Amino acid sequence: MNRNTKKFLYLLLLALIFGAYYLYSKQPQTPDSGRYTVVHVIDGDTVIMDDAKNSRVRYLGIDTPEIAHQDSPGDPMAQEASEFNSALVEGKEVELEFDQQKYDQYGRILAFVYVDGNLVNEELVKEGLATLVIIEPNHMYSGIMHDALAQAKKNKKGIWGDLKVLNPPDENRKFRIDLDKANRYEGKRVVVEGEITSSRKSEKVIVLNMEDKLDIVIYPDNWGNFDYFGIDPAVYYRNKKVEATGRVRMRGGKPGIAVDHPMILRSRD
Numbered sequence: 001m002n003r004n005t006k007k008f009l010y011l012l013l014l015a016l017i018f019g020a021y022y023l024y025s026k027q028p029q030t031p032d033s034g035r036y037t038v039v040h041v042i043d044g045d046t047v048i049m050d051d052a053k054n055s056r057v058r059y060l061g062i063d064t065p066e067i068a069h070q071d072s073p074g075d076p077m078a079q080e081a082s083e084f085n086s087a088l089v090e091g092k093e094v095e096l097e098f099d100q101q102k103y104d105q106y107g108r109i110l111a112f113v114y115v116d117g118n119l120v121n122e123e124l125v126k127e128g129l130a131t132l133v134i135i136e137p138n139h140m141y142s143g144i145m146h147d148a149l150a151q152a153k154k155n156k157k158g159i160w161g162d163l164k165v166l167n168p169p170d171e172n173r174k175f176r177i178d179l180d181k182a183n184r185y186e187g188k189r190v191v192v193e194g195e196i197t198s199s200r201k202s203e204k205v206i207v208l209n210m211e212d213k214l215d216i217v218i219y220p221d222n223w224g225n226f227d228y229f230g231i232d233p234a235v236y237y238r239n240k241k242v243e244a245t246g247r248v249r250m251r252g253g254k255p256g257i258a259v260d261h262p263m264i265l266r267s268r269d
Contacts, residue, residue, distance in 0.1 A: 036096065038089045043067045044081030044129060045121075046108070047089060058108040059121045060099055060138055061145050062130040063260075065159070072189045073175040073245050076166040076263045077159050081129040088123065089115050099138035112141060122148045128158020131225065131260060153228055159263055163229060166263040168245060175245075179213040182255035185248045192257065193243045193268070201234040207256075208237055215256035216244050222260040229262055241268040 036049040042056070044064025049055050064081040068074025096111040104110055113120040119141070124130040125148035132149055134142045153160045168191075176191040194210040201207075206223070208216040218226070218233050226233050245264045246257035259265045 035093045037093050041086040041090045044085050056108040057111050060110050060112050061134050062121050063133040064130045068169045073172040073191050074169040099140045125149050128152040128160045182214045189247045191245050195241045196237045199234040199238050206233050217256050217258045225261045
């Protein structure tokens with residue numbers, strides 16, 4: 001092997017080593033299993049740990065009501081969920097357990113979180129402070145979560161209590177938009193108000209037509225949340241004036257908002 005060939009192979013080896021290191025460094029690195037201290041609670045289902053990256057951990061299998069921010073409206077019981085989560089974990093040592101997927105699309109760690117031997121995800125559901133969002137392939141504790149949900153509904157806890165007292169934050173008023181301009185708010189959480197002039201239901205979706213300007217969309221996974229309160233959305237909301245909170249998405253050229261619970265789709269009649 002001549003000198004030029006050796007030099008080429010050496011440079012090629014270096015390039016492969018540095019290339020592999022670069023690709024590895026760009027991949028999200030799952031923290032070692034073990035214990036971490038929660039340094040900050042963001043909301044009911046998201047916390048920041050004291051690892052080297054101050055990683056954000058998103059609780060698996062659940063979704064707590066959206067907390068109000070300066071640029072986004074909030075949901076009923078959001079503050080209660082955040083405070084309950086804080087009381088459980090803030091400043092405390094927790095243990096993480098992972099399912100099949102360890103990161104979401106935003107780079108947050110997906111985990112089941114334990115404190116003092118209790119599964120925090122489950123406790124939030126039991127208190128009626130979270131709905132279930134079990135997305136395949138992360139279904140490891142789906143049975144436990146469904147049992148916790150049944151218990152919360154039986155005891156009428158939190159978001160399964162009296163709809164009349166599940167009021168949105170007062171500051172939500174400033175996020176109400178003009179229906180004629182809804183398409184300008186794509187991707188943003190807003191508040192809309194109007195009459196449901198028609199509705200349709202299929203095996204895949206319920207769509208409530210708000211004055212031919214915006215669709216309120218309810219997917220099958222959430223129909224049970226309405227049924228619990230004796231509400232068939234396709235019938236109950238028709239010809240009623242309603243207020244809805246959610247993120248605007250364009251569907252077939254028309255703005256729409258997906259809702260998952262009657263506390264964020266409130267009848268004004």
